[in-house]
Amino acid sequence: MPRTGxxxxxxxxxxxxxxxxxxxxxxASNRKARHDYHIEDTFEAGLVLMGTEVKSLRMGRASxxxxxxxxxxxxxxxxxxxxxxxxxxxxxxxxxxRRRKLLLHRAELAKLMKKxxxxxxxxxxxxxxxxxxxxxxxxxxxxxxxxxxxxxxLRERQDTRDAQRALHSRGAR
Numbered sequence: 001m002p003r004t005g006x007x008x009x010x011x012x013x014x015x016x017x018x019x020x021x022x023x024x025x026x027x028a029s030n031r032k033a034r035h036d037y038h039i040e041d042t043f044e045a046g047l048v049l050m051g052t053e054v055k056s057l058r059m060g061r062a063s064x065x066x067x068x069x070x071x072x073x074x075x076x077x078x079x080x081x082x083x084x085x086x087x088x089x090x091x092x093x094x095x096x097x098r099r100r101k102l103l104l105h106r107a108e109l110a111k112l113m114k115k116x117x118x119x120x121x122x123x124x125x126x127x128x129x130x131x132x133x134x135x136x137x138x139x140x141x142x143x144x145x146x147x148x149x150x151x152x153x154l155r156e157r158q159d160t161r162d163a164q165r166a167l168h169s170r171g172a173r
């Protein structure tokens with residue numbers, strides 16, 4: 001039976017609000033990880049969070065700099081990620097650097113287990129964001145860069161920046 005009357009428009013308005021939340025709202029990104037590691041494969045994982053952690057994230061407060069993932073049995077846990085205490089929280093507030101469980105499909109966990117067990121590989125968080133109103137973290141299987149790799153990457157970036165400046169300055173004349 002089709003909806004009629006004054007309530008029919010309200011359902012459509014609610015769908016409009018949901019559509020707004022479908023975009024990806026980034027809370028924190030780990031640019032240092034892209035500098036320190038060769039990123040080999042990325043995965044999107046859900047997070048098990050407490051209510052005050054979600055509220056703190058919605059305020060845009062988090063740091064992934066020291067974050068990494070570890071295995072506890074057949075589960076993957078995110079450690080070292082700092083989500084500050086919620087300002088308006090009370091005694092139910094969370095611990096800022098507590099261990100948080102990552103939610104992935106069993107096949108993804110098996111793939112991550114296989115890749116991360118290789119020598120020199122680790123799992124690092126790249127970004128923390130909201131997707132469809134749910135907190136997600138983008139994790140990557142990564143291999144540490146050597147010092148000269150980092151210097152070479154910086155040199156290449158600087159060279160391309162200089163070339164772009166030179167092209168731009170010629171075009172401005």
